[in-house]
Amino acid sequence: DAKTTQPPSMDCAEGRAANLPCNHSTISGNEYVYWYRQIHSQGPQYIIHGLKNNETNEMASLIITEDRKSSTLILPHATLRDTAVYYCIVRVAGSNFGNEKLTFGTGTRLTIIP
Amino acid sequence: NAGVTQTPKFQVLKTGQSMTLQCAQDMNHNSMYWYRQDPGMGLRLIYYSASEGTTDKGEVPNGYNVSRLNKREFSLRLESAAPSQTSVYFCASSGLRGTEAFFGQGTRLTVV
Numbered sequence: 542d543a544k545t546t547q548p549p550s551m552d553c554a555e556g557r558a559a560n561l562p563c564n565h566s567t568i569s570g571n572e573y574v575y576w577y578r579q580i581h582s583q584g585p586q587y588i589i590h591g592l593k594n595n596e597t598n599e600m601a602s603l604i605i606t607e608d609r610k611s612s613t614l615i616l617p618h619a620t621l622r623d624t625a626v627y628y629c630i631v632r633v634a635g636s637n638f639g640n641e642k643l644t645f646g647t648g649t650r651l652t653i654i655p
Numbered sequence: 656n657a658g659v660t661q662t663p664k665f666q667v668l669k670t671g672q673s674m675t676l677q678c679a680q681d682m683n684h685n686s687m688y689w690y691r692q693d694p695g696m697g698l699r700l701i702y703y704s705a706s707e708g709t710t711d712k713g714e715v716p717n718g719y720n721v722s723r724l725n726k727r728e729f730s731l732r733l734e735s736a737a738p739s740q741t742s743v744y745f746c747a748s749s750g751l752r753g754t755e756a757f758f759g760q761g762t763r764l765t766v767v
Contacts, residue, residue: 575755584659584745584758585698628697643688643747643756644714645698 545629550650559616561649563629566610573632574605575643576614578625585628585645588614624653657681661746661759668736668766676731676762678746686749687729688713688756689721691742698745704729736766 546564553559565574573592577585589596589603591612596603602615616623628648662677680687685706690698690713700713702721710721718740720732729748733740743763749756 577756582692582743582761582763584747584760587755587757590755626697643749644700645690647697 545631545646547627547629547646547649549647550652552652552654553616553619554654555621556618559619559623559651559653561614561616561627561629561651562611563614564611565629565631568609568631570609574603574609574612575630575632576601576603577628577630577645578623579628579648580622580625588627590632619651619653621653621655624651626650659746659748659757659759661744661762663762664760665763666765668733668764670737670766672736673732673734674736675733676744676746676764677728678730678759679728680746680748680757681727682748682750682757683726684748684750684757685726686756687723688747688749689719689729689731690745690747691715691740692745692761693742701731701744736764738766740764741766 573590575590576588579585589598589601591603591605605612626648628645630645659680688703689701692698699715701715701719702713704710704723707723707726722730743761745761746759747756
């Protein structure tokens with residue numbers, strides 16, 4: 542199973558771009574990279590995902606390196622409401638064909654500074 | 656469209672009691688998951704189900720049983736609750752590879 546490595550914490554000034562890195566050096570060719578965030582003790586919220594190409598949606602951008610061994614989540618104009626724990630995960634195959642499971646690491650605690 | 660619904664939202668149990676956490680999704684998803692999250696920690700997978708009739712163990716299955724009742728519902732049972740099972744439990748569901756997972760709002764369980 543591909544594992545991910547993220548810094549435990551980061552700070553970012555309000556209004557600036559927040560860049561959250563993730564290392565997934567053992568990712569295989571058909572595994573997607575997903576980003577979720579968790580605000581306080583709420584259920585995790587999906588942000589974005591990608592396979593090879595860079596992706597952008599209304600919340601964020603995802604930059605995946607050409608070798609796919611790392612990625613960066615970009616929140617272009619961080620607000621105080623973006624303070625949360627951000628999880629980078631890869632979609633892995635389970636023990637049976639067609640089974641899928643999501644495995645979370647410890648994430649990055651992002652604090653937006655006023 | 657309710658998404659993923661968990662019941663109950665809060666529960667206090669005495670050591671040795673049993674209970675079942677319920678989860679239902681209305682998005683016609685094949686895969687469903689149960690996670691636990693201890694204070695200050697990340698989510699840990701307890702069990703998952705890729706489709707109706709199939710279940711598999713995750714990272715921390717001991718002390719739990721699951722049942723995929725039908726495509727919509729995936730329940731988690733604690734047969735004999737222990738204080739170490741005090742945690743927040745999240746249910747999630749997802750569709751095919753490449754689609755996102757949706758989470759419920761959690762069940763806060765305290766075992767005294």
